[in-house]
Amino acid sequence: MNARVGAVVMAVLLALYIGLVAQRAWLLLVSGEPVGVAMGAALVVLPVVAAWALWRELAFGISAQRLAKLLEAEGAIPDEELDVRQSGRPDRAQADALFPAYRTDVEEHPDDWRAWFRLGMAYDGAGDRTRARQAVRTAIALEKAGSVR
Incomplete structure (x- = not known):
């Protein structure tokens, strides 16, 4: 459950970032200054890439979780447990x-x-x-x- 909360928090923060960058891009685009318009156009790309990355990661997580539940329902989840070192890494x-x-x-x-x-x-x-x-x-x-x- 903690991983899910962390993912939601990060998704919300990234969505906020996307919104703020999009707002700045718009302000630069409508400034009328050639340098501002060029920077605004470049900034439009960032929210698009960020939104795509956010969607891809969320879709991966949702799909992986769905498959894990299916596998668990079938009783086919591996039950081996590994010893871990003090660092938390498995043996x-x-x-x-x-x-x-x-x-x-x-x-x-x-x-x-x-x-x-x-x-x-x-x-x-x-x-x-x-x-x-x-x-x-x-x-x-x-x-x-x-x-x-």
């Missing part, structure tokens, strides 16, 4: 020992979103956020396409 040896099973599952069922989502969870548990997001994005795309075992 690398334990994490490395878990990957072969999840990687094999993806190799055997490349069109199954469940296998990809579990692989993403394994990567996330090991602290590899980049690969975790890639695997979860693949799971989302497969689930939307209707791929099933």
Whole structure:
């Protein structure tokens, strides 16, 4: 629940930022000064990019949460727990020992979103956020396409 509150707070702050930048862009565009108009035109791009990034991240989070609930309802959420160091990072040896099973599952069922989502969870548990997001994005795309075992 704390992550959800944090995401909402950040989304609201980014929306506020988008609004303020858009307002400044408008003021510069209508100033009539060539430099102001050029700066205003450049500032129009920032809110558009920020709004796109906000939408993309929120859509990813909502889709990932939906898949997690589906997997949980099926009783297919991995139940392995990793020991963590004092720094909060998982024990690398334990994490490395878990990957072969999840990687094999993806190799055997490349069109199954469940296998990809579990692989993403394994990567996330090991602290590899980049690969975790890639695997979860693949799971989302497969689930939307209707791929099933």
